Amino acid sequence: MELEELQQVWxxxxxxxxxxxxLNHKIIMEMTQQKYQQKFDKISRYETAGSVVCILAAVFVLFNFEKLDSLFYQLCGIVAIAFLVLLPIAVLRALKKIRSIDLINTTYKETMIAYNKAKDRLLLLQRIGLFSSFIFFFITLALSGKIFNDKDIFQETGIWFPVTVVLVGLGLFSWWGYRKYLSITGSAKNLIEELEP
Amino acid sequence: MTKEEAFVAIIQDHEGVIYKITTVYTNSVSEQQDLYQDIVYQLWKAYDSFRGESKVSTWMYRVALNTAFSRLRKENRRPRPVALDHVNIWPAETYDKEFELRLRAMYEQIHQLNDLDKGLILLLLEGKKYEEIAEITGLSRSNVGTRISRIKERLRKKMTKKT
Known part of the structure; x- marks a missing residue:
């Protein structure tokens, strides 16, 4: 279909x-009463719930910090607390940024650029979280062994099979996730580049 | 006339425009209804700040396109087969099979474009001049011209391939 034909059909x-x-008066005014933000709030609710779990875990590590009796475990504890507190806060901030984009007083181009930049930031954070989860996995393992059983879990002979299985699973998930992130951020970047004069 | 009555009158005057935007940016009836509602909601929110410096239609297109785009991004939608079940608007007594097929063919072409180009072709089909399209989208006039030429070229190539 060429443009002229499209115009005719249009x-x-x-x-x-x-x-x-x-539409009548009643239907239109009902639409203005709907809380359209609710749909996006759902994602935020999941993220907030996840963040609360992370903060609780950080508090748990903090309260058991005295059980971490060597410099290695104390360092693991500090890294875990930082990971559990900072990353969720950064993700929530990025989400807030996306939600607060002004749809009313900006042009289509400005909205596109703002969204794509905010989305890029959010995806970058999620990517950081994805890859650091490998390190965090070992830190959690070390900390839980120490806090719950006062043992060096890496000295236990039976743990390496389940650890390998989890690592392979985590690796596959990360590979899949990373490919998804690449395609999403890639298209967003292309769009921004096309819009820039 | 109260604020509410004035707003309702504007929406009633332009409900066709909102309908067409929602059809271009969605893939099903339920998505279309949701987007329609979002657009009316955003227009109501924006109504107080509309000072009449631009035409009502320019203001409406701007808010509606922004809402459509923001929704697309929030949902992180990926390309998927388009059902196009929502393009048929006719009551049974005036149903025209031949026109419905042409309409579907048109929407199929539009759905293949990217988010920005969908907005541009929609405005062009609505009869907007390049200057007004530039004002609505925030692109420069020359950028609008270049992009529309590319869209036309794409459509022409598709046509050539088919024949």
């Missing part, structure tokens, strides 16, 4: 649509 459509006015 004109016929417009004529048809004009003849079929459906």
């Amino acid at each position: 004109a016929e459509l417009s004529q048809e649509v004009e003849q079929q006015k459906k």
Whole structure:
């Protein structure tokens, strides 16, 4: 279909649509009362719930910090607390940034650029979280062995099979996730580059 | 006329425009209804700040396109087969099979474009001049011209391939 034909079909459509006015006062005002933000709030709720779990875990490590009796375990504890507190806060901030983009007083181009930049930031954070989860996995293992059983878990002979299985699973998940992130951020970047003068 | 009555009158005057935007940016009836509602909600929110410096239609297109785009991004939608079940708007007594096929063919072409180009072709089909498209989208006039030429070229190539 060439443009001229598209225009012709569009004109016929417009004529048809004009003849079929459906909205009345009540329906229109009901629409303005709907809380459209609710849908996006759902994602934020999941992220907030996840963050609360992370903060609780950080508090747990903090309260058991005295059980970490060597410099190695104390360092693991500090890294874990930092990971559990800082990353969720950064993700929530990035989400807030996306939500607060002004749709009313900006142009289509500005909205696109703002969204894509905010989304890039959010995806970068998620990517950092994904890859650091490998390190965090070993830190959690070391800390839980120490806190719950006062043992060096890496000295236990039976743990390496389940650890390997979890690592392979984590690796596959990360590879899949990373490919997804690459394709999403890639298209966002292309769009921004096309829009820049 | 109260604020509410004035707003309702504007929406009623332009409900066709909102309908067409929602059809271009969604893939199903339920998505279309959600987007329609979002657009009306955003227009109501924006209504107080509309000072009449631009045409009502320019303001409406701007808010509606921004809402459509923001929704697309929030949902992180990936390309998927388009059902196009939501393009048929006719009551049974005036149903025109031939026109419906042409309409579907048109929407299929539009759905293949990227988010920005969808907005541009929509505005062009609505009969907007390049200057007004530039004002609505925030692109420069020359950028609008270049992009529309590319869209036309793409459509032409598709046509050539088919024949």
